[in-house]
Amino acid sequence: xxxxxxxxxxxxxxxxxxxxxxxxxxxxxxxxxxxxxxxxxxxxxxxxxxxxxxxxxxxxxxxxxxxxxxxxxxxxxxxxxxxxxxxxxxxxxxxxxxxxxxxxxxxxxxxxx
Amino acid sequence: xxxxxxxxxxxxxxxxxxxxxxxxxxxxxxxxxxxxxxxxxxxxxxxxxxxxxxxxxxxxxxxxxxxxxxxxxxxxxxxxxxxxxxxxxxxxxxxxxxxxxxxxxxxxxxxx
Numbered sequence: 001x002x003x004x005x006x007x008x009x010x011x012x013x014x015x016x017x018x019x020x021x022x023x024x025x026x027x028x029x030x031x032x033x034x035x036x037x038x039x040x041x042x043x044x045x046x047x048x049x050x051x052x053x054x055x056x057x058x059x060x061x062x063x064x065x066x067x068x069x070x071x072x073x074x075x076x077x078x079x080x081x082x083x084x085x086x087x088x089x090x091x092x093x094x095x096x097x098x099x100x101x102x103x104x105x106x107x108x109x110x111x112x113x
Numbered sequence: 114x115x116x117x118x119x120x121x122x123x124x125x126x127x128x129x130x131x132x133x134x135x136x137x138x139x140x141x142x143x144x145x146x147x148x149x150x151x152x153x154x155x156x157x158x159x160x161x162x163x164x165x166x167x168x169x170x171x172x173x174x175x176x177x178x179x180x181x182x183x184x185x186x187x188x189x190x191x192x193x194x195x196x197x198x199x200x201x202x203x204x205x206x207x208x209x210x211x212x213x214x215x216x217x218x219x220x221x222x223x224x225x
Contacts, residue, residue: 004155033212042116042201043156043215058212090155102213104155 002026006091006105013081013112021076021108023091031094032074033102034058034066036087043090049074081112119202119216127224132189134219136202144205145178145185146213151198159200160187192223 035043045058049068092102148156162178202216
């Protein structure tokens with residue numbers, strides 16, 4: 001039971017570099033989400049996808065883009081990384097939008113220097 | 114964006130003690146949930162609450178959906194070392210049912 005798989009687990013980028021965080025779920029869930037976690041800030045929603053083919057902005061979308069490649073995969077791209085994007089990124093999925101049994105991945109720890 | 118006010122920020126308790134934490138919002142919520150995050154892992158759902166006034170238990174954990182629909186409480190009885198972690202409240206606001214808003218977290222340390 002893999003659940004939600006995120007890659008990579010750790011990454012260090014230089015300011016201005018780009019990268020894509022990958023997320024895949026094997027639970028046939030419709031909805032997928034990207035959150036970032038910063039100390040004292042809890043989890044903040046970056047983007048979400050209610051179903052295959054749709055994406056919407058969350059609370060903190062600036063500096064990010066997403067792609068819902070298919071039902072299983074939802075990627076997060078940083079086009080030009082900034083130190084303010086140093087954070088732990090979590091991908092989550094749920095059976096349908098509004099189904100609160102979110103399953104989270106184990107996170108990607110990103111440092112931008 | 115909106116965040117939920119969660120308190121306390123951190124707690125240091127002795128094994129066997131009871132723990133209480135709460136979450137408040139300026140807006141009305143349809144659903145309240147409580148998650149636990151172990152070090153190096155993603156959050157895991159502990160309890161979900163769907164009706165105002167609802168009181169739900171999961172083992173040593175008990176959570177309540179406040180009558181005003183603007184708050185929720187989580188109690189842990191007889192704490193044990195594996196209770197260590199960060200506890201997050203989360204809620205579905207009535208103005209947007211597509212997503213969850215998370216609290217800032219309560220970091221719990223349990224000493225033997």
